[in-house]
Structure formats: C-alpha cells, structure tokens
Amino acid sequence: MDIRVHSYESMGTFDGPGLRLVVFLQGCNFRCLYCANPDTIAIKEGNITQPDEIVRMAVNQKAFFGKRGGITFSGGEPTMQAKALIPLFKELKENGIHICVDTNGSIWNDDVKELFQLTDLVLLDVKEFNNQHHQELTKHNNQQTLLTAEWLEKQQKPFWIRYVLVPGYSDFEEDIQAMGEHFRNYQMIERVEILPYHSLGVHKYEAMGQEYLLKGVKENTPEQLEQAAQLFRRYFKTVYIN
Template sequence: MLNVHSFESLGTYDGPGIRLVVFLQGCAFKCLYCANPDTITFKGGTPTPNEEIMRKARNQRPFFGKTGGVTISGGEPLWQAKDLSVLFQELKDDGFNTCIDTNGNVFNDDVKNLLKNTDLVLLDIKHINPDWHKTITGKTNETTLKFAKYLKDTNTPTWLRYVLVPGYSDQEDYLHEMGQYFKDYSNIEKLEIQPYHKLGVHKYEHLGMEYKLDGVPENSSEQLTRAEEILSLYFKEIIIN
C-alpha cells in the first residue's frame, strides 16, 4: 500500500520511453521552486494498493515498447521505500522497467533493498554547495551525496537532474565543482538540465503559500547554453529538457 498523490499516464520526461508515472505524497525538502507544492505535506494523498498500480501498468504496457515502464516520483518516493520494494519486486517479476525519481535525502536499508529491483535512478541534485543547497531546499546535501556514492558503488544506472535557477543554481564556479565531483561516476549516463519555470506558481496561490522566487526570471537561451557548455566538460551526455 502506497500513499499516492496522483498518476500520469504516458509520461515522456520521467525516464526512458513512455511511462506510467506515480507521484507519491510527502517530501522533507522545501524547494523554493517546487512545481508541485501540494505534494510536500505528508498529510493527504490516497492509500493505494499495489494491485491498482499493477493494473494501471499492465493496461499501459502496449505503449511502453522496449524502453518504457513505471517511474515512481513525488514528493519524495524514498520515504515509502519499504512498501515500494514490494511493488518493485512485483513489477520486475512481471517484466516492467522500473525507475525512481528522487532527491536522495532518504538513505537506509529499505532504500538499499529497493534499489535491487530498480533499473534506473533519476537523481535530482539541487546544488553541490551545502549552504546553497540549504538555501534552496531547507536541508543540506550530505545525505544526497552519500546516496549518490552508493549508486556509484553498486553501479546503479543514474541520470542526474539539475534545475538551473538564475541567481541560485547557475553559478559557473559551482557548475564546474559539480562536474568535478561527479566526473568519475561511471554509472551516470547523462545529466538533464531542467530550465527554471513558473508553471506551478498558481498552486501556491491556491494553497495560500508564498512563492519566494517571485522576481526570479526564467532562463535565457544564453544561460542554458553556457551551463550546457560547462557541464559537457564532465558528463557523457547533456540534455536540456
């Protein structure tokens, strides 16, 4: 049984191929730019049995092809790692590709067990600098980096994701530092630059929450190109989503 916020059918941005994306409820990060602030609280959500998720996956299997499958996102899915491990075992037994989209802020034996049946991890790196990371999320990046190291040590296929926020996560020195930090992680297949956007701002208004990046502009094409140039020095493949 998982506490689910929502489902997205036929997703194309959350791992390889076409995917069923399951968004779980609850996250300890308070990212300033979170596009789904309604998933942050651990209250709410819909308790959903594995059988329902498996039914949806089987119904959509004809669209998955050779590379598609099921991605669990959030919120932060690793808070439910113990129950997720049961679901992922069922998915693998039924031949589905499995993917976790995570910020890596939960790392314990349940997470290690879950990774045994995980084909791909989408790891959201918010910032390489711990102080800037805390400014953006409210937490340091210590656990995230430990989690990343474990992915390297277990050779778990990983795509890094990085939201490029003007004035917050686009500093060139820190982009180089991040590249230097991860350049020898042979399990990292690519890095996806996520342009900063304001598509979720209306949700803050609806929830009565303050959107703290109100005056921050979206990325210029020059900013995205410069970030791509820098990060291309360190990673096999760079994608701008």
C-alpha cells in the same frame, strides 16, 4: 501496505527513457523554493492506493512502453514510502516492467537500499553542489545525496543526474564546475539533464494560501541554458536540456 499517491501521468516522456507511466507520490522532506508541486509535500494527504492497482495500470499500459519505457515513481519524494514500495517493485519486476525512481537521494536506510536494488534506473536530483547554496534552496543539506550517488556508483546501478537551473540560486559557474570535478570519473552516470526553472506551480501556492518565494525570478533564457550545458559537457559525455 497502502501507498499514498498524489496523481498519475500516462505516456510521460520527461521522467526517464521512453514512454512511461509516472506515479507522483505524496510526501517530501525537502522544501525547495521553486517546488512546482507544493501540494505533494504533506505526507498525510494524497489518495491511499493499493499496490495492486498500480501494478494493474502498469501492466495495462505495458504494450505502449516498448523496449525503453516503463514506470517512474516521482513525487514528492518516493523514498519516504520505501517500505511500502518494496513489495510493489517486486511485483512490477515479476511482470517485466522497467522501474525508475526520481529521488533527491537524501533519505537512507535499509528499505531505501533494497528499493534501489530493485530499481532499474535512478533519476538523482542534485539540487546544488555547494552545500550552503543547497540549504538555501531546499532547507536541507546535500551530504546524503552525494553519498547516495557514491553508493549507486559502487553498486553499479545506472543513474541520471537531474539539475534544475534556477537563476541566482543554482546557476553559479563555480558550483557547476565543482560538481563536474566531483563526478567526472563516475562510470554509472548515463546522462545529465538540465531542467529549466519555471513558475508553472505558482497558482498552487495561491490556492493553498502560501507565498511563492521566488516570485521575482525570471525563467531561463536559451542562452543561459546553453551556457550551463556547455559547462556540464566539459565533464559529462551526455548532457540534455529537458
């Protein structure tokens, strides 16, 4: 089954442990106001790719992965193509490739469950813990994301939480504290990553003839990032500013 790919990044260091081949897939069900890759949203775009081509790239780069690296599927939202990815993941596992999936956790069906079973590490993007704030930020509720985290915990599947700190949208102290209380007893959360807000994708909106809705939002100061990190460290042992 063909896979729709937006782009690749070789030797990536920001999307999972070690050096990684990052495959950015096409299609997303969220409409995050700060999305840096609006060109990945439409599912019918992207490059139609044979799974064997991705396996070949991963195997060719395997020597550089070392003990910690591997392949990461990002997007867009990878679980939109879960059915097509399952046989690809099986082939990658046969070749000893470590697999990460970067997901918003909002899509749930049997294909997604099987995909996560084949995944070594899930990078779970929790956009906001407060559901109202989450909907304002993504145009989608966060109920299934939290249920996905619960499933990962019960299945003893390691995962990281990734949190984009957007001034005025996801930097509320009470929301971070509520999130910490919710997850504080989870054993499978290996680390929390705070991702600074940036506006590097603004030019893409201009090129696509779309308005960037957070044009007036300034990027985080080091002090804001460290303050958020200190809040998260009350509840989680391993917290990084990515």
